Amino acid sequence: MRFGTFIPQGWRLDLVDIEPADQWRVMATVAGRADEGPWESLWVYDHFHTVPVATEQATHEAWTLMAAFAASTRRIRLGQMCTCMAYRNPAYLAKVAATVDIISGGRTEMGIGAGWYEHEWKAYGYGFPPISERLGMLREGVDIMSQAWATGRASLDGKYYQVKDAIVQPTPLQANGVPLWIAGGGEKVTLKIAAQYAQYTNFTGTLEEFDHKSEVLRGHCEAIGRDFSTITRSSNFNTIVGATEADALERLAAVKERMLPHVGEERANDIERQYLDSPGFGAVEQVIERLAERERRGLGYAIHYFPEAAYDTTGIQLFEREVIGALA
Template sequence: RNPALLAKSLATIDHISNGRLEIGYGAGWMDEEYKAYGYQFPSMGTRLKMFEEGLHIMKAMFSEKRATYKGRHYSVEEAICNPKPVQQPHPPITIGGSGEKVMLKLVARFADRWNCPAGYESFEHKFNVLKSHCKDVGRDVNTIDISEQLLVCIGQSDAEVEAKWKAAQMLKPFVSTGIKGTPKQLIEELRKRVAMGITTFVIFFSDFAPPPTLELFAKEVMPAFA
């Protein structure tokens, strides 16, 4: 999407929602969607460069009276974005991804929240890479909210959990870093992740979240972290 127009749209949504907007921004990955909607799907390197230029432009549109930026893929000149977002200096920006050479460097420079995708080999390693990039750009890593994309399998009993977990094995790579258990067991698993430095979880459920699953998690797990 054109980042200047996107910034104006996001500023409007922030006003409509009275300052409740959170921005999730990425380089794109599902080529089927690009083709279905008529977007070109360039190489990963090109998409990452477009992504970086888009971040520059959006932040400038949110904060400057008139934004000017000249990039290889996107440019704006004296562009106006009024009114500015309700949230200042801008709505929080979440960047998901774990590429160590480019993506995590962009997280260090631009993100308010880093969402670590499921399927990682070592969260500790990825987090240390992010810390290193933050040090390189002079940023305190503690100013970045750390979140994890997390598959959760919940059941009232061990037998129910195991049956759901068996059915979830097709959900690769999510199952490799997912957690399973009764509410009490999940609370302990989540506390382990909090101890690793994760403060936010982007959860999807192994049974695709029917109301009883959501109610069980909301009533018996979430209060432990209120």
Template sequence: MKLGLHYWKYSTPEDPALIAPTLARTAAVAEQAGVSRFTVMDHYFQMMTPHSTAEEPMLEGYTTLGYVAAVTARMQLNLMVTGVMYRYPGLLAKIVTTLDVLSGGRAQLGIGASWYEREKRALGVPVVPMGERFERLEETLRICLQMWSDDNGPFEGRYYQLAETLCVPRPLRSPRPPIIIGGSGEKKTLRLVAKYADACNLFGTGVVEVAHKLDVLRAHCAAEGRDYEAIEKTVMCSRRPVLEELDTFLAEAEQLAKLGVTELQVVPEQGRNPVEFTEEIAEHLLPRLAQIG
């Protein structure tokens, strides 16, 4: 079982001048410990939760990953996940390609339908109905795949029209950066996983629920003629404090591994210094997690 680290808050320590060195040190500790993937959110405002507010610091995601790429050498890098409405698809393919080239072939395209309407309205991002977001998501996936292929010709879609799909340099990753679609929606999200993605990222809402979502994905794969086993299964584990409930977390990880899940993502706990959290993960979790699977 692999481990990913999802870096979701920039407010600890409180001094904005410490955001960059804390991020760099956290990434360095994670990579040295054997964390397989480093991800950040694609938000302009911090999410509203019982423990966070929109006024907390938030960095633009791909700029942040570019910084992390410069201070690491092995970890996979992606947003978890790109909001489909936040960038034009051709530009998104170019951004991910740039990250891949500058990171030495470590970029992945994590993408989802986007949902946070407050930040969209605040910064002038178009707010469209959910059904349209998913239609745009599918067109975006098709555009990215074409940009990363030998077809440099036009793309004519309902929402996007590209006169050329030229992308030079090509990504270093062969044949292209892997696509990971985040979310658990059974009718649309998991269908898109079956049709386009190399990996899914499900919410860690419990073993029974994850098993159900994977059954739904298996059915979509059968309908699309896709090999279910070819899709990597990953789970975002953010609903419990990992270090405080380590034995429970590891027991659940064993059950998820039996379902075919190969990677879990954990998040630095509320109020914890991310560097210290990652050091404890390295000492207490990673050695035991590596024995699972």
């Protein structure tokens, strides 16, 4: 199994109590640790307002961070989970990603999806079109980016995007362009787009849901004559690991306490339940067993979000040593 890790950027209230002037230093330090460690990739979210509620707390912009990490790391691959297609013109986004790929020496990934966070869509003036339109924008945008990276030019007279001979030079350093991660488990459209364009998918759920969506993806691949095994399936995990389950619970309590003033008791309790239900929560032996079972069912890539990352890296070190050591 391959492993990626999220870098704290504020979206999930994971930089609270850290002064804005110090936040880049914290993010860069976490990224530097990952770069020197066993992780294959680092990831950020593409959002503007915090969750589970919009607050005045910092949320740093994803592609600005991509460029910064491209210049400040040396080995680790750089991704977003996931870029919202409608937040940037796709020809422009293709240009941005190509530039980041060159700065990084060919280490950029493109996680891309249709978007969902209605509050920030409307706040930033994007409206909030129905899911059918957002998925149509995703399909057309992926087409434009794929053209741009393959040929250095892109044209599309689409329903949502009109691009006429847009020049994207230089193209990415990676021979086949920036790898596409199509994020989301929508069975009729998203997974069909993934079958056509993606090198990676990203969807979560129970074991049964993972199996079902995998079979849906297989069916879409067979319908267009693509080898299903050429697509790596990935999932994201909310992760708090301890030497014992009691240790993990103690760590979770500290996370909840830090979030409480910003989200209120009801939301803090919801967050606590989400961690307790996550395959990434518990003693190292429990987490290893759950991830190993998903690997047996075809999960090839696990991306882990550690809410402690900006404050305490001992849990991450334990995960690196024990979990990655057992499964990588």
